[in-house]
Structure formats: structure tokens, C-alpha cells
Amino acid sequence: MKWEGRRKSTNFEDHRGGMSKKMGGGIIGIILLLVGAYFGVDLSGVAPLLEGGNTVVSNQPVQESAQEERLREFSQTVLAETENTWGRLFAQSGKNYIQPIMVAYRDRDNTGCGLGQAAMGPFYCPADQRVYLDFSFYNDMKTQLKADGEFAWAYVIAHEVGHHVQNLLGISSKTQAAQRQTDQVSANKISVLVELQADCFAGVWAHDVQGQGLLEAGDVEKAFNAAQAVGDDRLQQQSQGRVIPDAFTHGSSAQRLAWFKRGLQSGDPRACDTFDGQIRYW
Template identity: 45%
Template sequence: MQWRGRRQSSNIEDRRGSGGGFGGRGGGMRLPVRAGGGGTIGIIIVALVLWLGFGINPMQLLGMAGGGGGGGSVQTNRSGPGVAGTADETDDFVATVLADTEDVWTQRFQAAGETYPAPTLVLFENRVQSACGIAGSASGPFYCPSDRKLYIDLSFFDQLRNQLNAPGDFAQAYVIAHEVGHHIQNITGVLPRFNQARQNMSEAEANAMSVRVELQADCYAGVWGHDTRQAGYIEDGDIEEALNAAEQIGDDTLQKRGQGTVVPDSFTHGTSEQRQTWFRRGFESGDFGACDTMDGAI
């Protein structure tokens, strides 16, 4: 992906360390993947995925709300995981990808006569307090609809490459674009409707609806990829990196890797094939309307 020397977003909040800057220069203003939900849904979904897919105890995440415990099982790596170069270059990469999502969705909202309210991306280490609760690095990147912020410990990129077999800068860009997809769902009303509807759903029904939500976010990431290609920033092999990442974080693949068996009723993000299909649909069509996974369900 061609990202160096381009516009970087200022909608980034750096909560790493104790100073006051960006990219290890302080803490002032300056991302299995999942949707957050009002209150606790996002953390619960991720806890279940981690439990089933990786054998990580959900209490390792949820128990931190009491103020004790560490920051999950992933150790922070500030050497620029997945993006060749320094930690500062990784920060620059994230800021550039976020700027790309801002440009794409601002233009699309303007074309529809609407204003795009860009989200803030929060960089953290080990654990973080969001309006949806406290989460650790083990929860992976997430979006909290209550504060309209994306959260990521950049050590996840190292995990994506080394543990999940999904290397490449565009695999990382796909993760960020997916979380921005949840922001699109939030401001267009999909997440609020889901959070309301799930109160009257069984666990199996809620899981099935969560899959629809996640696949739509994958499709929106594909739409972003379409426009990024049109802008001339995508290089040979980039889309293959994103599709491989979608495969590696499919529920069936994670469960096979983590426990050797697959439990379809517990899926919350979709199979590898589904995730690839919906990302490809958005990418090839460039059509926001092609991403309707809900089919009137909510």
C-alpha cells in the first residue's frame, strides 16, 4: 500500500505511556476484530471469541473492571509490527489509513447530502477505559458506539502477523477499515437497532445477528478498499493480504486453530468464506447498498 508522505488524520488520541505526544512522544491528541455495543456487548462478544478461539479466559478481560489484573496476554511491541521501519512509522501508517477512511466516507456522505462525523482512534497499551467499559490488549481492536471511538493496541498487528498468519500492511489497513465500518453502522442506526433487538433474542439468535453485523463491516471495509484503489494507493498483492486476513480471523478458522472443533452456533463474526465474500463484494462493487447483510432482520 502506498501510504508514505500522504495526509495523516489528526483524529487520533494517544493514551500510551505517561507523556504528552504522538508515537511514543507522549500522550496528547494526535485500532478476532469485532463490533462494540452500547454498554458491554462488544467486550462480551470478544471475550467469547477469545475463549472459544484462543483459549483465553474471558475473566482476564472482564475482571479488569474492578481495577486489578494486567493487560491481557499480548505484550506490546513498539518496533513497528507489520510495517517496515520504526514505531513512529507504524504510527504514521495508522494515521494515514485513518485519513483515507475519512476521505472516502466524507465524499460518500457528501454525495448523499449528509455530513460524515469522523470517529477518533485511540492508541493504547495493555488496557484502556472506554465508554463501553475496560478492555485489554487481548480483546483486539474494537469500536465503542457510546463514545464513537476506535481502540487499538498496535501490538495486535504483531499478533496478526505472527499468530494469525496474516502479514502485510494492507491486512492491517483492513482491520482499521473494518472498525470504521462499525462506526458507519453506528451513525446509520444499525448498531443501535441491533443492541435493542438483541435484548429479546436467544443467545443463538444474537450470535447469528452479530455475524450479520460483522459481515456488513467487512463489506464496508471492501467499499473503502474500492475507493482506495480508485485513488491509486493500492499495490499488487494488497487485496490478497486483506482476503487472507479475513480468512485467518473467520470463526471457523479460529476455532479449528484454538480448539480443534467448530461450533457454528457460537459464531459471532462469520466463517472465513463469508468474511472474504463480503469484503470482496464491497471491493468489487464499490456499492454501499450492496452491503445489506441484514435483509430486514432489524
């Protein structure tokens, strides 16, 4: 993506200086809120999410490598482009787009949804309207998921912003309410529809970027590859050696690719109706 020199979003908080202080303790119960919103990749097996107390961020200076600096600037630029795209699409349909905040953190961070951990992969917290990123995931994608490239990372950010769009449209509250009233297998099916829509919304954003002539050779393929790399079937095969469709929460590789493509080809959020008309959202 041709991004250098373009506008960088200032909706950015750097928590990488560390979280030095612990406040209180006890179980953080709102973690479940995150389950439908995280990226779908848990690189460490089951993360001990219920451990630890609330933490506050200290304003320690951030040390970043040249690679991290570039990735931060790229991430801020991608965020700015999502602000442009969604700001325009919302305005065109008479809606007001509230811009999300991007938070960079290392290892763990206190969020409006409980303790966030790098092992969960990137995630969006609806309670504080923030996208949480540990930049080390960029390398994890490359080495563990074989999904490298800056535009693969752009897809990740656009997917999380997609969850923010769902939050603003009232989709998140409706699907969470439905999930609370049903069994685990059905709740997982709802989760898949939510995630595939976020993939489609990421595609809607990519369509806009493509239309501006900002894509470079291989970018679209990098995003296609990343969407497939985080399919539940592939991740389950890698971690457990078998595939359990009832346990899917994000959709198969084929589904994730198909919905991303749908958004990319249409550039229209209305093409992202994974709920088949059961939720009015646009």
C-alpha cells in the same frame, strides 16, 4: 499501499504513555456493548474483562520503536483515507459523516464501553465513537494468524471504522435492541450479520483506495488472507480443535472473504445489505 507522504488524520489519541491511576473499582458492566464490535480474535482465551476499576490516562511521554512509529503513521494515514471515503459517500447521499477517533493504547485502556484489553483485539466503542488499537496486534496477526502485511492491518482499521459507520447509520442500536430480545443463538446470528457488513464496508473503502491507484501488488491478497484468517471456523479450529457454527459471532472465513469482496467490487454501501432489507440503513 502507497501511503507515505499522504495526509495523516489528527483524530488520534495516544494512550500508550500508560494508565497510571486507578479510580474507584468494581465491575464494569457495559462490556457487553463491545461484544458485537470487537474484531473477533481473542488471543488469550477468555480475558478477565470484569476485573479491575476505572482508570484514567496519564500524559506520560510515549516511547515508540521505529516499527511502532511507522505503524502509527500508517494507521493515521489509513484513518485519513477512511475519512475521505466515508465523508464523500455520506455527503453524496445527503448525510453528515462524523469522524471517529483512533486511540492507540498498550495492554489495557479505559473506554466509554468499559475496560478494553489488548487480548480482545482491535475494537470500536459506539458510546465514545472511538476505535481502540493495541499495535501489538499487528505482530499477533503475523505470528498467530498468519495474516501479515500493512494492508492486512488497513483492513482491520477499515473494519472497525465500518462499525462506526454502522453506529452513525443507526444499525448498531437496532441490532443491539434485537439481540437483547432474543436467545443466544439468534443473537449470535445477528452479530454475524453486523460483522459481515463491517467487512463489506471495509471493502467499500478498499475500492476507493484502489480507484485512486494507491494499492500495490499483493495488497488485495493480503486483505483477502486477513479476512479469512479471522473467520470463526478457522479461529475455533485453532483454539478448540472443532467448529461450532451456533457460536459464530463474526462469520466463517468464506463469508468474511465474500462480503469484503462485495464491498471491494461495488464500492457501494448499498451492496452491503447483510440484513437482506430488514434494516433500512442507506
